[in-house]
Amino acid sequence: DAGVIQSPRHEVTEMGQEVTLRCKPISGHDYLFWYRQTMMRGLELLIYFNNNVPIDDSGMPEDRFSAKMPNASFSTLKIQPSEPRDSAVYFCASSLAQPHEQFFGPGTRLTVL
Amino acid sequence: RKEVEQDPGPFNVPEGATVAFNCTYSNSASQSFFWYRQDCRKEPKLLMSVYSSGNEDGRFTAQLNRASQYISLLIRDSKLSDSATYLCGRGGNKLVFGAGTILRVKS
Numbered sequence: 682d683a684g685v686i687q688s689p690r691h692e693v694t695e696m697g698q699e700v701t702l703r704c705k706p707i708s709g710h711d712y713l714f715w716y717r718q719t720m721m722r723g724l725e726l727l728i729y730f731n732n733n734v735p736i737d738d739s740g741m742p743e744d745r746f747s748a749k750m751p752n753a754s755f756s757t758l759k760i761q762p763s764e765p766r767d768s769a770v771y772f773c774a775s776s777l778a779q780p781h782e783q784f785f786g787p788g789t790r791l792t793v794l
Numbered sequence: 795r796k797e798v799e800q801d802p803g804p805f806n807v808p809e810g811a812t813v814a815f816n817c818t819y820s821n822s823a824s825q826s827f828f829w830y831r832q833d834c835r836k837e838p839k840l841l842m843s844v845y846s847s848g849n850e851d852g853r854f855t856a857q858l859n860r861a862s863q864y865i866s867l868l869i870r871d872s873k874l875s876d877s878a879t880y881l882c883g884r885g886g887n888k889l890v891f892g893a894g895t896i897l898r899v900k901s
Binding site: 714737 | 894
């Protein structure tokens with residue numbers, strides 16, 4: 682079975698540009714999570730969805746960040762406009778239920794110049 | 795105080811050694827815990843789940859001490875391939891991770 686799929690794997694962009702990260706969760710998983718990982722702050726939960734509905738977005742750093750889940754097999758995390766401090770690895774994860782084991786995608790390594 | 799705290803290490807141990815590290819949590823109502831392993835530049839991968847007092851899987855043992863609010867991970871007979879960062883996660887409405895403990899196993 683395919684795991685969580687993320688694209689792109691690497692993204693280099695310039696400050697001020699819009700960035701869109703994509704995620705396909707494991708089929709049948711009802712929960713989808715977006716995380717950000719940096720050396721300074723570790724692994725932080727940004728937002729999570731249950732059955733395509735955003736449940737908790739308290740980790741979203743500011744209005745420049747937005748996330749959508751239009752259907753059970755696709756989610757996006759958008760940063761507009763991007764800033765150098767947004768440089769990090771962004772992981773998407775999915776799980777069957779809460780609390781339950783989460784399965785992570787390979788991540789998107791974002792560099793904002 | 796952070797919700798989940800871990801000693802960042804690194805723990806440097808020789809092959810074959812037994813090593814243990816702890817993870818403390820602040821929410822006494824937490825019912826589930828997870829240990830994840832993360833290799834350099836890779837995603838975290840689930841190592842063990844702990845829903846009661848503990849769990850064992852081969853060389854790995856996780857134990858939960860509710861009175862003192864910590865969960866431990868014990869690795870016996872360390873292998874070079876065990877070198878990684880180990881993340882502790884506290885379950886609930888959302889999974890909260892510690893900063894991770896770096897383990898380096900040397901020959």
